[in-house]
Amino acid sequence: MTRVRGPVLALVALLLAAACGGGGGGGGASGGGKGPSGSIVIGTTESLQNSFDPAQAYDYLGSEVVFNTAETLVTYEPNATDPSPKLAASMPDVSSDGLIYTFVLRAGVKFSDGTPFNAAAVKFSLERARAFGAKDPEAAGFLLSEIRGIAAPSDDKVVISLSQPDVTFLSRLAYSVAGIVSPTAYANNVLTGGEDGAAVTARYKTDTIVGTGPYRIVAYKERESIDYEANPNYWGPEPKTKRIRVRLFNQSSALKLALQNNEVDVAFRSLQPDENAFFKGRPGFTLVEGKGSGIRYLVINVTAKPWDDPNLRRALAAAVNRKAVVDEVFKGSATVLASMVPSTFPTSEPKWEQLYGANAPVPTTSTRGAPNPSGRTLVDKYLSAAGKPAGTVPVELWYSPTHYGDTEQAVAEVIARTLEDTKRFTVNVRKVEWAEYGKKRKAGEMPVFLMGWFPDYLDPDDYLEPFADPAIFDPAKWDDPKMLEMVHTEQRTHDPDQRADALRAAQTYMADQVPYIPIFQAPQVAATSAKVSGVILDPIQIFRYWLLEKH
């Protein structure tokens, strides 16, 4: 025994020395020297759905990677509601018919691989993403489908022509799909025309990205972590922190413990409401709250009997108590949603609240009469109009227990209870895992179900078109040509006032037909170590790593 004691004791002593001495771990920003320093660990329960390729990434984490490593011609500065130039030197000249956008590009920009950024790179990147979009409708490339042609008449000028006017075009150009990538690095990752199916997806560059952004990826471990380092070729202000690690957690409770134990510096997307509340006011931690742009809503399958009757859908809308969901499940941290277009936008029209809220006017048979404070009377009136003057209507309410977080069951149960409180509905709450949920939705097997929406680009249009156009989403199987025409009208209307009217009219029509019932809007919340500053959570939902700093 004594023979091994010596080396063991020596090893223990060395380890203790290592423990006391620290070392190159994830320390804070320290040391002088040139360039950014320090490191920050961000924990998240998000997972990567596809890849880091801007042409494919269409999930939150994929887009976040793109936003921090690549840049777009225009972007949203923190808390801005309109895009401003980024890789473009100024906002584009737009032709009077709204079809031609001419951009002058910023000079002196390089990709993280050292190659120069120029008009050819813009043309390459946008055409590449658009080509993928044409072949792979699940990728984000479809957002650029209105581009008819791209010309690069000189190194610093790009001319983009559209097939039809679209006032949301600049917002779409600010989304990650329009991230500009190095043509050199992506030379082999383009479609040559003949690919289909799996051959298309095989062409994406999935595990790294070469853009002009403030960071570059140095390591990626699937479902484990993504490591970033400040891009040495970055043209703009240096990021505050040299190294960022994004740690991927499988459950929010593990993320909460890691933050509590200082193993991560930031916990973002998503701790549960009670876990976030734990850090509120706790010494050593900060809770940063910002307006979110994601919405939660009920879908009514309008092709399923008896929900093809608008009056029955209206009765359901009148019976749902959104405030109870917000108060009971989210302890007031969420916001009641009164329209599918959230109140972040000035053109949000709270029609669902006006038509079906507690203070909504009671309809006579088909029109509306004197105000009535009781939601129940409103429910009765609509049910009468639907030919159900007495008795209860059975509702099969579906939800998916994990995809939207651990609160989903409580959300479904509170909705069910508030419906049954009216004494006019009996609710059968049913659940199924997310993998099966999508299948059931498409097959029309769920008459009423909970869903969520996180916008692709910051424009009210992105809360209307996908819900009206079956080619994009339309989970209610609504497929209403009148609604689609109203959407196309607002998309083509350049005058801001006229467009606002068109957007409001579309919301009003949607509220009247009730294929969807908006429920609530959850805020964005990040729990951080008190040492971390620079967390900005705005509706555009770009988590800007380059502003993060650890003191």
Next chain:
Amino acid sequence: MRRYLLTRLALTAPLLLLLLTATFLLLRVAPGDPVTATLGDRASDARVEELRHSLGLDQPLWRQYGSYVGGALHGDFGRAITTGTPVWKTIRERFPATLELTMAALLVALSVGIGVGAASARYRDTPLDVAGRVLGIVLYAAPIFWLGILFQLLFSVHLRWLPTGGRTAAFAEPRHLTGLYTVDATLTGNLHGLWEALRHLALPAVTLGLVIGGVLVRLVRVNMLQALRSDHVEAARARGLPERSVVLRHALRSALVPVVAIVGLQFALLLSGAVLTEHTFSWPGIGESLFNFLGNRDYTAVQGLVTFYALFVVAVSLLIDIVSAWVDPRIRYS
């Protein structure tokens, strides 16, 4: 010995086939669809059908089964449906983490099982024995995730001694040689890396090791009691050997022979326990991957990982059986 070895190998083949079949069928009986999970919620029906076709999921079950077993026989586990990553790549990247965890847990299990079991037997019917037996039962009955969370709260959150999860601190990974962080850090002389790897390994290994150790406590105790009553131990005592030497050199040694065989069986339990341990401690091993792939009904990935698990367990069991048979001739003659 040769005949025993051949018989043992011959039994392995049907065992593996049975496991492959069960995995294949169970996955298809379970609700959910990997194609929906892959394409997301907004995929068109045409695209869904196209992917189903390209993955062969529109083929009759027997044909899918044939190509799965055929692939497995050739060592081709395919690509994960939901991520597109080759299953072998996942195994290559993540198996070292699982191996490191299971080996460390085995050390803990053996230390606890042999230490507590032997002490219980040596001090039979004393409070120490009662405590040892109760500990064995409690550890065996304790759910891994419960014990893990308890340890996280105690040692990480309250005492702040150890991290709650992960394999090492951010940016403290040792240079990659074997993928076993403790080994790599030692080989490269990276003391800080070794320290962090050990700190991160401690809680998951102890959690998993204790649960498995609970089984061994009872086994070692029973064997040890028999050994302490055996003739050769009595003879050792009669020769006037010190009690310490009698217990450690004579009784314990003979009590451990059946334990070796049981450890082989426990290894399967250890690996299945590793799935839950890895999930609880965000330990990036194969078990954690398996958990995620199961959630997405990723047939290819789950089949590949389970087959790999099975091969590994069968190989270890075979090895231990051979070692046992070599050590103890009674086994091969029975």
